[in-house]
Structures are given as C-alpha cells and as structure tokens.
Amino acid sequence: PLLIDELFSDCRKMLSSGICTSTVQLPGKVALVTGANTGIGKETAKELAQRGARVYLACRDVQKGELVAREIQTVTGNEQVLVRKLDLSDTKSIRAFAEGFLTEEKHLHILINNAGVMMCPYSKTADGFEMHIGVNHLGHFLLTHLLLEKLKESAPSRIVNVSSLAHHLGRIHFHNLQGEKFYNASLAYCHSKLANILFTKELARRLKVTAMWHGSLPRLVMRQ
Numbered sequence: 001p002l003l004i005d006e007l008f009s010d011c012r013k014m015l016s017s018g019i020c021t022s023t024v025q026l027p028g029k030v031a032l033v034t035g036a037n038t039g040i041g042k043e044t045a046k047e048l049a050q051r052g053a054r055v056y057l058a059c060r061d062v063q064k065g066e067l068v069a070r071e072i073q074t075v076t077g078n079e080q081v082l083v084r085k086l087d088l089s090d091t092k093s094i095r096a097f098a099e100g101f102l103t104e105e106k107h108l109h110i111l112i113n114n115a116g117v118m119m120c121p122y123s124k125t126a127d128g129f130e131m132h133i134g135v136n137h138l139g140h141f142l143l144t145h146l147l148l149e150k151l152k153e154s155a156p157s158r159i160v161n162v163s164s165l166a167h168h169l170g171r172i173h174f175h176n177l178q179g180e181k182f183y184n185a186s187l188a189y190c191h192s193k194l195a196n197i198l199f200t201k202e203l204a205r206r207l208k209v210t211a212m213w214h215g216s217l218p219r220l221v222m223r224q
C-alpha cells in the first residue's frame with residue numbers, strides 16, 4: 001500500500017504544474033480574479049488575500065461570491081475582499097463591470113482570467129457566440145482589452161490566463177468558429193483553451209513591442 005501511495009503521489013506531482021514556494025507579500029496591490037467563487041479561482045483569491053492584496057472576486061452570481069468573500073475574510077483576516085458582478089457570456093455585463101472597476105479603483109496590478117465553462121451542451125452567449133469560445137476566450141479578451149490601460153499604468157503588473165493541457169487537442173476551425181456546422185462539447189472546450197494560449201502569445205508579443213517605447217509594462221505569465 002505504501003508503494004501505491006507513493007506512486008499516486010508522484011503521479012499527482014507530475015500532473016500538477018508545480019508548487020508555488022514564493023513568499024512574496026502583496027500589501028497595496030490590487031488583484032482581480034474572474035470566476036473566483038469556486039474551484040481554482042477561489043483558491044487563488046484566497047492566496048492573494050492571504051498575502052495582503054485587495055482582491056476583487058468577479059462573479060456572475062454575486063450571492064455565491066459574497067459567501068466566499070466572507071469565508072476568505074474570516075480565514076485570512078484580510079477585510080479587503082470585494083465582490084463585483086461579471087457575466088462573461090454577455091459583453092454588456094463585461095463593459096459595465098469594467099466601467100465600474102475603472103471608476104472605483106486607481107490601480108490594477110494582477111488580472112487573473114480564470115473563469116471557464118467546460119463541456120457544456122451547445123448554447124450561445126448573449127451576443128450569439130458559442131459558449132466555450134464566447135466565455136473562455138472572447139469574454140476574457142474583451143475584459144483584458146478594457147483593463148489594459150489600467151494595467152499599464154499600474155506596472156509592474158501582470159496578466160495570468162488560465163489555459164489547460166486540453167489545448168493540445170484544440171484546433172481553430174475558422175469555417176466553424178461558432179460550432180454552427182458541427183459541435184462536440186469536449187472539443188469546443190479544447191478549442192477555447194487553445195484560443196487562450198494564442199491570445200496570450202500575441203498579447204505578449206504586442207506588449208513587448210510597446211515596452212520598447214514605454215519601459216515598464218505588464219508581464220504576461222501563462223499557467224497551464
């Protein structure tokens with residue numbers, strides 16, 4: 001049994017992306033995590049709060065978000081955990097969120113594009129995009145675009161796009177971008193996660209170009 005336990009633990013270590021050993025503290029930093037009311041987003045938000053950042057939980061369900069915000073406040077002792085409404089399947093909601101955020105906050109140091117739908121039945125966003133590509137890619141694309149100036153002004157800052165190993169199976173089918181010709185929920189997820197990677201690479205390329213003119217600009221870090 002011991003051997004099997006060890007083997008299992010080794011496999012888990014191999015499959016996970018590694019363990020963060022940084023002891024960096026984040027007082028005075030402002031962080032924003034999408035889909036922070038559960039899963040990876042919630043754990044990330046908790047960790048950022050633990051390190052002293054002011055953390056915005058951007059959630060489509062504000063009630064769920066508030067419960068988690070209170071939990072994080074209690075566990076970390078950090079009061080600065082705030083919830084704001086963001087539905088990435090609706091560009092009106094994304095624009096309203098960004099407008100509110102830009103008005104209320106002077107800085108944004110860390111943007112974590114985490115929210116995601118996975119293998120849902122065929123459905124469309126408010127704007128008519130297939131749900132995976134619409135929420136996981138296009139929604140975060142617009143959000144990042146709207147917050148980019150603030151990130152630049154707050155440099156050193158960073159954008160983290162949460163992709164997945166599933167991107168290896170992804171293909172960008174330009175003739176079937178919205179799944180209108182055929183739809184496979186697993187593959188639709190993979191495509192959207194590939195789009196996350198391509199977006200990150202191109203954004204990194206463009207920001208580096210700007211960096212030659214302005215000096216300090218956001219850094220991009222990609223987590224698989």
Ligand SMILES: NC(=O)c1ccc[n+]([C@@H]2O[C@H](COP(=O)([O-])OP(=O)(O)OC[C@H]3O[C@@H](n4cnc5c(N)ncnc54)[C@H](OP(=O)(O)O)[C@@H]3O)[C@@H](O)[C@H]2O)c1
Pocket residue numbers: 034035036037038039040041058059060061064086087088089090113114115116117118135162163164165224
């Ligand atoms: N779990 C894994 O093994 C794994 C592996 C590789 C990559 N990932 C990536 O990690 C990220 C988080 O995954 P997870 O496992 O933590 O998923 P999860 O537990 O299902 O959480 C997903 C989050 O996204 C939110 N969300 C979904 N649609 C949204 C929308 N339209 N607007 C705003 N928020 C929305 C959900 O809100 P509700 O609670 O309201 O539904 C939830 O907070 C995803 O990008 C996923 O692709 C996960």
Ligand SMILES: *[C@@H]1O[C@H](CO)[C@@H](O)[C@H](O)[C@H]1NC(C)=O
Pocket residue numbers: 184185186187
């Ligand atoms: C979706 O695609 C995957 C990978 O190619 C395949 O294994 C699966 O059977 C497909 N599902 C459907 C419902 O066609």
Ligand SMILES: CC(=O)N[C@H]1CO[C@H](CO)[C@@H](O)[C@@H]1O
Pocket residue numbers: 197200201204220221222223224
């Ligand atoms: C900016 C960055 O780190 N991009 C990486 C994201 O992950 C993909 C897949 O492993 C790499 O190819 C990129 O270089």
